[in-house]
Amino acid sequence: MKYTNKLLLTIIIWTFTLLTTLGQNVSLLQKQHQKLLANQTRITERIDWSLIKKYENKSELFELELFELNWDNKKLNPYTIEPNIGEKIDIRNYVNPVHTNVVNSSYGYRSKFGRQHYGVDLKASTGDTIYAAFSGKIRLTNFDRGGYGFYVVIRHENKLETLYGHLSRFLVKENQYVNEGDAIGLAGNSGRSTGPHLHFEFRYNGKCINPEHLINFETHTPLIGFYIYQNDHTITRKHIASNRTVRKHKKRK
Ligand SMILES: [Zn+2]
Incomplete structure (x- = not known):
């Protein structure tokens, strides 16, 4: 048991x-x-509908692409994509950045200095107000000792960027929105400059365009309503030698 x-x-x-x-x-x-x-959780609960709603509006999506992609407050050319040949750029709302109507020096190769001049030099005195050429957002307010001096770069809704060099003072801050004709700085003689003037550039996707292909600086008006991008930046010594139509302005009295 x-x-x-x-x-x-x-x-x-x-x-x-x-x-x-x-x-x-x-x-x-x-x-x-x-x-x-x-x-x-159900998939519908994971989607941020407020975000979708925000960018449902096409113009906001456009702004997101324009002012966030390749947006950099340090680099002069932050673009990693090639410019779109044939891009139609609306320049109808242009406002001249200075009150004067004299081009001291044109865009193109400068044999005297052996280098390319990527913009136009517009007559200006130290302290003259400099205006935004189009509406947009301030991308750079930088200092370049050996070149542009104090300079501003604005990115515009028409996809152009404009650069304003040799300033004596900034009147705007980075990432600030401006309208065309808004004061952005004061003219000066900072950087590599032989006298007070405004160095003014047009850029599309980081590539310089001859401003005199777009603007009549005597009348302060655009030459055309829409500019079609055509790779104008490729003007070199060779191009100038073979194409005498590239204008070279002398300082007018
Ligand atoms: Zn210049």
């Missing part, structure tokens, strides 16, 4: 242990499953 009791007790203990372990495992699996289900 003693042996039978012992055997029965062992069987009962084993059975109890087995059932308990099984039960624990099952409840653990159930808990894990419930947790998984809880984490599977």
